Amino acid sequence: MIACVSFHTSPMPRLAAKISSMFSVACCIVRPWRPTQPDPLPTVSLENSSQTSRNAYVPPHLRNRPAVSVPSAPTSAAPAAGSGQSGYGGSRWGGPQNDYSSRSGYTGGGGRGRWGGGRDQEVNPFGDDVDAEQAFSEQENSGINFDAYEDIPVETSGQNIPAPVNTFAEIDLGEALKANIRRCKYVKPTPVQRYSIPISMAGRDLMACAQTGSGKTAAFCFPIICGIMKAGQPVQRPPRGARTAFPLALILSPTRELSMQIHEEAKKFAYQTGVRVVVAYGGSPINQQLRELERGVEILVATPGRLVDLLERARVSLQMIRYLTLDEADRMLDMGFEPQIRKIVEQMDMPPPGERQTMLFSATFPKEIQRMASDFLSNYILLAVGRVGSSTDLIVQRIVYVHEAEKRSYLMDLLHGQRESAVQGKQETLTLVFVETKRGADSLENWLYANGFPATSIHGDRTQQERELALRSFKSGRTPILVATDVAARGLDIPHVAHVINFDLPNDIDDYVHRIGRTGRAGKTGLATAFFNDNNASIARALAELMQEAKQEVPEWLSTYAKRSTYGGGKNRRSGGGRFGGRDVRREGSFSRGGGYDHYGGNGGGGSGYGGGGYSSGATSAWD
Numbered sequence: 001m002i003a004c005v006s007f008h009t010s011p012m013p014r015l016a017a018k019i020s021s022m023f024s025v026a027c028c029i030v031r032p033w034r035p036t037q038p039d040p041l042p043t044v045s046l047e048n049s050s051q052t053s054r055n056a057y058v059p060p061h062l063r064n065r066p067a068v069s070v071p072s073a074p075t076s077a078a079p080a081a082g083s084g085q086s087g088y089g090g091s092r093w094g095g096p097q098n099d100y101s102s103r104s105g106y107t108g109g110g111g112r113g114r115w116g117g118g119r120d121q122e123v124n125p126f127g128d129d130v131d132a133e134q135a136f137s138e139q140e141n142s143g144i145n146f147d148a149y150e151d152i153p154v155e156t157s158g159q160n161i162p163a164p165v166n167t168f169a170e171i172d173l174g175e176a177l178k179a180n181i182r183r184c185k186y187v188k189p190t191p192v193q194r195y196s197i198p199i200s201m202a203g204r205d206l207m208a209c210a211q212t213g214s215g216k217t218a219a220f221c222f223p224i225i226c227g228i229m230k231a232g233q234p235v236q237r238p239p240r241g242a243r244t245a246f247p248l249a250l251i252l253s254p255t256r257e258l259s260m261q262i263h264e265e266a267k268k269f270a271y272q273t274g275v276r277v278v279v280a281y282g283g284s285p286i287n288q289q290l291r292e293l294e295r296g297v298e299i300l301v302a303t304p305g306r307l308v309d310l311l312e313r314a315r316v317s318l319q320m321i322r323y324l325t326l327d328e329a330d331r332m333l334d335m336g337f338e339p340q341i342r343k344i345v346e347q348m349d350m351p352p353p354g355e356r357q358t359m360l361f362s363a364t365f366p367k368e369i370q371r372m373a374s375d376f377l378s379n380y381i382l383l384a385v386g387r388v389g390s391s392t393d394l395i396v397q398r399i400v401y402v403h404e405a406e407k408r409s410y411l412m413d414l415l416h417g418q419r420e421s422a423v424q425g426k427q428e429t430l431t432l433v434f435v436e437t438k439r440g441a442d443s444l445e446n447w448l449y450a451n452g453f454p455a456t457s458i459h460g461d462r463t464q465q466e467r468e469l470a471l472r473s474f475k476s477g478r479t480p481i482l483v484a485t486d487v488a489a490r491g492l493d494i495p496h497v498a499h500v501i502n503f504d505l506p507n508d509i510d511d512y513v514h515r516i517g518r519t520g521r522a523g524k525t526g527l528a529t530a531f532f533n534d535n536n537a538s539i540a541r542a543l544a545e546l547m548q549e550a551k552q553e554v555p556e557w558l559s560t561y562a563k564r565s566t567y568g569g570g571k572n573r574r575s576g577g578g579r580f581g582g583r584d585v586r587r588e589g590s591f592s593r594g595g596g597y598d599h600y601g602g603n604g605g606g607g608s609g610y611g612g613g614g615y616s617s618g619a620t621s622a623w624d
């Protein structure tokens with residue numbers, strides 16, 4: 001039986017009306033919050049055992065195997081400079097066991113930020129190492145509208161669902177991680193964190209759908225870091241080449257920039273915990289990434305293409321994986337990435353579902369993808385914060401009818417309006433303009449530049465260096481307009497993006513949801529403007545429904561388009577024309593993979609193509 005629980009947290013007045021009055025062309029930015037801590041443990045931890053056994057984690061698939069001889073520890077072991085604490089005790093290759101809990105202050109309040117055992121000195125990812133408590137109190141109540149999330153309906157389904165928490169204090173995250181949460185100035189958990197962290201820390205598989213900008217990264221990082229710290233280092237590494245890295249957790253994301261961002265975030269959360277985070281993505285020299293891997297890795301953040309490369313070179317083994325996370329999971333499982341994901345998860349040496357813990361996160365989860373995802377999960381819990389695939393009503397959405405030939409002059413008017421607002425003392429903000437093609441991005445960037453607007457662009461034909469440069473230039477405000485293709489649609493968390501303009505609307509409503517989600521993040525408000533014309537008729541209905549659901553004003557003419565159109569706006573979802581996205585596909589009678597309901601989510605790993613071949617072996621995504 002699949003239980004289903006719906007929650008509706010305290011009824012707060014909807015925000016859309018409030019927010020819309022705050023906008024003229026640009027919108028204002030509000031600043032972040034604050035936090036707190038505490039309890040269930042991941043299933044892999046050995047907390048009932050003696051202290052000795054606590055260190056001796058052996059993944060289930062390696063248990064009862066004859067002991068292997070393990071390459072001896074590298075001798076480089078630089079002593080932990082300036083610290084009485086032991087550094088990174090052992091090595092990646094066996095040697096003395098490492099105990100994260102004693103080394104990194106799991107119970108005692110922070111390590112020293114030093115790595116011994118062949119590891120580097122840990123760089124402080126927070127920059128100034130100001131006292132965490134001080135930073136916390138200075139930043140508290142800095143104006144973020146956290147209450148904005150309080151009236152979001154939450155639904156969970158699955159068996160034996162752990163109860164949500166209200167504060168970080170209720171979760172046993174350990175002192176080092178808690179200090180980092182304070183450094184991040186997270187005062188309390190967002191709804192997706194309140195529900196998903198206890199679920200993940202109880203060792204359960206999870207499919208979590210929550211709106212853009214609602215804190216999913218921390219939601220999957222905290223339990224992973226905490227689980228690794230609690231369980232301690234594996235007692236032995238399997239004998240591969242001495243240069244093979246054996247991460248304990250793998251976080252996959254669809255774009256290089258998103259992987260880099262997750263890496264940066266995870267490094268902050270893992271600071272002084274003894275858990276080392278490494279990133280690997282395409283488009284940049286592999287040698288540097290190899291060197292990082294050689295220094296040791298507990299959490300590997302990667303794009304699929306580069307990871308496949310590393311696996312084929314036997315420079316990474318997935319044998320020791322205890323945690324697998326797919327961020328932007330629906331994107332990772334659609335036709336662009338599915339073959340690579342199956343290869344990584346099912347055809348290499350990763351432990352199967354049930355032996356590893358799998359967490360899928362996204363703001364959108366088409367039903368078809370939910371069904372396919374069951375191959376990767378075991379007895380999972382589905383968590384939906386807000387409607388699956390809905391946008392947050394922190395974003396004011398405006399749709400304007402603009403003929404193709406007039407788009408540029410309309411854009412110019414918008415940007416001039418913004419500039420005037422800025423001159424009138426309103427805060428200078430960033431504007432993200434989405435176009436459909438790479439060529440379109442180049443051409444619009446040039447045109448904007450020629451017309452006196454400092455713009456840059458990002459798309460898949462740019463070199464990685466150019467992509468990173470463009471993003472930096474945008475983030476810093478040097479070029480406050482970024483023209484982008486969908487490569488920038490998902491996951492990127494850029495402060496001060498106040499306006500997202502869909503110069504070209506996408507064909508898929510989920511893409512629209514992710515694009516506009518680059519603004520209105522973490523409780524801040526945002527504005528999204530879309531140019532609509534006859535070419536976009538196919539998305540009209542989905543768009544009108546989405547806007548209605550988010551309490552946005554739907555123009556009369558859009559409703560007319562919507563009524564006329566057959567259901568569209570989703571290449572792989574909502575084809576039934578029902579309300580958005582639906583819910584847990586396990587509750588639908590039609591859902592059966594290999595033996596019906598009880599079998600659902602069982603052992604997975606069959607690796608069959610989705611839907612009888614509906615998804616062909618796609619080419620490597622250009623994103624990666």
Ligand SMILES: Nc1ncnc2c1ncn2[C@@H]1O[C@H](COP(=O)(O)OP(=O)(O)OP(=O)(O)O)[C@@H](O)[C@H]1O
Binds near residue numbers: 033188190212217
């Ligand atoms: N508990 C919290 N308190 C305050 N800020 C938070 C909290 N959790 C996350 N944030 C901040 O919220 C912002 C958005 O978080 P994040 O990027 O994880 O969102 P997301 O849900 O993954 O978005 P997307 O769906 O676009 O990928 C980040 O700047 C993050 O630092």
